[in-house]
Amino acid sequence: MAVSRLxxxxxLILPKDIRTSHCWGPGTEFIIEETKEGILLRPSRRFPPxxxxxxxxxxxxxxxxxxxAEMDAAIGHEVKRRHDRGRH
Numbered sequence: 105m106a107v108s109r110l111x112x113x114x115x116l117i118l119p120k121d122i123r124t125s126h127c128w129g130p131g132t133e134f135i136i137e138e139t140k141e142g143i144l145l146r147p148s149r150r151f152p153p154x155x156x157x158x159x160x161x162x163x164x165x166x167x168x169x170x171x172x173a174e175m176d177a178a179i180g181h182e183v184k185r186r187h188d189r190g191r192h
Contacts (some may be wrong), residue, residue, distance in 0.1 A: 106119040118128070128147065138146040170178075 106122065107132070108117050108119065110116055123129075133148040134145050135148050137146075
């Protein structure tokens, strides 16, 4: 069990191993609830709920659909970009 202290500004530092294991980086928003057992801290949803009808066609690509090779290259590029930023 990890122990942390509340700062004079009311901030609490989550231990690095917990942040890493949950992939919580800077800017992660949390929902804080008071329960009978104590305080419950959980990350808020990254995206609001959506239906297929509300999002279908929102990523329109001009011209021909992307090939599998283009999609693989784009995924590889994003993985490298995130790794270089320390977000893997």
